[in-house]
Amino acid sequence: MKKRYFFLKLGIGLLVNIIITTVALLTALNFKLFSSQITMLIIVINILITILSTFIKYAQFKKYVPNLYASYITLNEGVLFQKYKYIPTVNVQSIKHKRGIVQRMCKLNTLILSTSGEDVKLTYLLNEQVAEFIAIKIEQRGDEYEA
């Protein structure tokens, strides 16, 4: 599911990129802003950059591992500069839950966790993971109020 979502999102992004670039370049060619050789060169460079960024994004996607535990949340990300983020669940003040059309098709979610510091965004979370996490958080809050 996660792979499906990743490739769908990437595919849509690539399609939009190709359409916008082609329209822009054809317009420029029409107004004789560039010669046809330069236009071709820009198209080739754009394709190369797109392929390279696709590989980097895929590598980043494979490294991206968010985990929700009872007492803390961890997030591994980054390929060259690897990051390991740790957020204690007790510090989460509010949870924002977002799902786009593509995410709904793939049964995935984005969670934005607000702490008293900065917000943390977690993507590629399955429905059941989110439901379980919210239940844990509500239970914790209940315990705090009882205490």
Place this chain on the structure above:
Amino acid sequence: MKRNHPLSILYFKFNVQVIVNFVLYLFTLNIALSAIFDSLDVTMVGLGALAVLLLLVILIGFRAWLWYRTSYSYDENTLMYTKVTKLRVKEITLKSNKIASITRNQSLILRILSIYQVSVTTDTSAGDKNDSIDLFLSEADANAIIDNFDQEKPVSPFVAEADGTQSTAVAPSEAIVYKHTIGEMLIFPIIDQPNVYILFFAYIGAVFIWGIEGIEAGPTVAIIPVLLFVFGMVSPYINSFINGANLTLTFRENQDNLDLENGLLARKQNRFSKQNIRIFEYKYSRIIKRAHAKVGVVGTGDKEQTGEYQALTLYVNKEKVEMLQSACGFETGELEYFRPHKISLIYSVIGIIITVAIMITATALAKVFISDLLVLPKFIYPLTMVIIVVFGLFLLITSYFNYKHSKYFAMNDEYIVISDGYLNQQVDIFKYDNIQAFTQSCGPIARRIGTADLYLDLFDVGKFKDHSAKNYQAQDIEIIMEKIKEKISGEQ
């Protein structure tokens, strides 16, 4: 049910918007009155005076109505407050255990009216926005409410000052009182604005090098650095005297509160709970042997200044820093120290070499391109080169001393200390519960040599920044992270 002091009706907070509104209302009223008294023989001055009088009557009448409808009551556990604004009634019931601080202020106008502004502020540790209840009371009422919500019931220095008696409910330990001296107040701007002094001496040096040409350019050129120096220092000195004059910090070892009183014209009295002190920072200057300390207190009423935190700014020597650190609940106990990897020194050296190289290149380019436009003495370029090299060497030496003696990450069971900088050493001390999230990061070079960086995301605290420990041994970072995990979530 009690009410604010009746004279509080006359207390207006003036700001640009209020003044503009007042002028607009006055203008409109004046036009209306001229239309009404058109047939009568009334002069413009008379109309203006009438308009001002009417406006004041309306304003004071409205405020008197608000005063009548606003009330408060309290017992040992609860403070109830009812406030009526233009259209709505606001009722607040505040439990005493949610009170973070009680502040007693007296601005110049309030001083004339013999009224104290008492601000009761809630704790923001739950991440909610803090709320403040502002009461305008006589001295006796202000002291009564402060002492009622003081959980440990220590003797209030304000009460002791007021009636000369002491409560016998608790035997407080001896009060430790800290006051700014005049000498310290004269030093404040040197710590706050060292750039002004550097600029001044750079100008003096330039005028000295320029010699006769500089003087021939006229007295205007020579006076510029002096004027810059004077104006540059005016603001810090005004700040230092307004905020630092008459500062008295009182605390007792066996009690939870810190009492702070400061201000030259307007007196401000704050009572803070040690529990609510989250951060203690100080910048220590080895040259003048003085420190500039900031204390971050959660949930105070000074929202406009620092968001949810208030920074108490104090200027002290090293011994007093330790005294304050202890007073703020950061007992100076045993610490486990972690030193940075030597790669951090290598990075600093590379940075300095690049900076010096850029400056030398810029000087060489200036010699080629500017020499035709501006005639300067011949020795100026080699002298600039020498100054840049000496400056680079100075940076290299201080970087080495910083790496060897000043830069460290230390922790114990209660708090974390991060220190950096040699001549101006910045030390940040904070409790574990301040940490909201933390991130370990390492790039390809760091992985190869076995180092890592640690970023600590703290409370979003306005005047206080987030902290990081860069270029430490990877295993040291692991130990630090394990300790933080254990302290925050009890995870082993």
